[in-house]
Amino acid sequence: MTLKNQDKMRQPVLFLPHGGGPCFFMEWGTTWDHMAAYLRSVGPSLPRRPDAIVVMSGHWETQDMVVGSAAHPSLIYDYYGFPPHTYQLEYPVPGAPAVAGKIRDLLRNAGMACTADATRGLDHGVFIPFMLAFPEAEIPIVEISLPKTLDAAGVMHLGEVLAPLRDENILIVGTGMTYHNMRHLMRPNAVSDARSVAFDTWLQGAVEARSDRRTKSLLDWEQAPFARECHPQPEHLLPLMFAAGAAGTDTGFRDYSDIVMGKALSGFRFG
Numbered sequence: 001m002t003l004k005n006q007d008k009m010r011q012p013v014l015f016l017p018h019g020g021g022p023c024f025f026m027e028w029g030t031t032w033d034h035m036a037a038y039l040r041s042v043g044p045s046l047p048r049r050p051d052a053i054v055v056m057s058g059h060w061e062t063q064d065m066v067v068g069s070a071a072h073p074s075l076i077y078d079y080y081g082f083p084p085h086t087y088q089l090e091y092p093v094p095g096a097p098a099v100a101g102k103i104r105d106l107l108r109n110a111g112m113a114c115t116a117d118a119t120r121g122l123d124h125g126v127f128i129p130f131m132l133a134f135p136e137a138e139i140p141i142v143e144i145s146l147p148k149t150l151d152a153a154g155v156m157h158l159g160e161v162l163a164p165l166r167d168e169n170i171l172i173v174g175t176g177m178t179y180h181n182m183r184h185l186m187r188p189n190a191v192s193d194a195r196s197v198a199f200d201t202w203l204q205g206a207v208e209a210r211s212d213r214r215t216k217s218l219l220d221w222e223q224a225p226f227a228r229e230c231h232p233q234p235e236h237l238l239p240l241m242f243a244a245g246a247a248g249t250d251t252g253f254r255d256y257s258d259i260v261m262g263k264a265l266s267g268f269r270f271g
Helices: 003-009 033-045 097-109 124-133 152-168 190-207 211-219 238-247
Strands: 013-017 052-062 066-068 115-117 141-147 170-176 252-260 263-270
Touching: 013 033, 013 124, 013 238, 033 124, 033 252, 052 097, 052 124, 052 152, 052 238, 066 097, 097 115, 097 141, 097 152, 124 141, 124 170, 141 152, 141 238, 152 170, 152 211, 152 238, 170 238, 190 211, 190 238, 190 252, 190 263, 211 238, 238 263
Parallel strands: 013 170, 052 141, 052 170, 066 115
Antiparallel strands: 013 263, 066 141, 252 263
């Protein structure tokens, strides 16, 4: 295979919206239909089937870096007040302890402390969107934590360290939401709705900029219009920094855009 063909077959890096709780598997009108359709398109859009997926979710925060190493990860139903059947959802996907070991080696070689957790399951920030994106539940998944000790620069560096996994046909994914102010999301109003659009428009411009400018903009995300209103806490945005770090100099672009409950939401792809 030529180098050009290898580049075409290299996995992209994704930032996927995970929706609200188990929203795709319950009655919620048409609110989440567009996002659901986008997530269903993800698997078929890849250049080839990944050998494994490494994912960071905004729903697994730890003090220090942890890698999930379970051979058969369970599911963590970390949402509350939803219909009983949503706590019976199944996604019997395998884990990838060998890939978890590679992650630990890469991190340690970069001087980053890391431990493995063979008991940790997959939180809803992973299994809910992946049930649509990869419904066969056959591609092994390794979830990594979001360390509370890392800022945007640290999380982006983490992505850079793990970028070599892409050359082994491993898909790198961050999941979260480009808007995550739950108080305003559940109570739409014209002012906060317009501010979400302003932030989302800025975010698109940042991601689609040349890679050096993209890095600078994303690291300064708090200076974006209404950034802290859209993200009072950054845990649902930081997985985008992880994805951008793993992307290297690959071009980024928005491949999903919607207005959900009045708020602008996006998904992004690099490469």
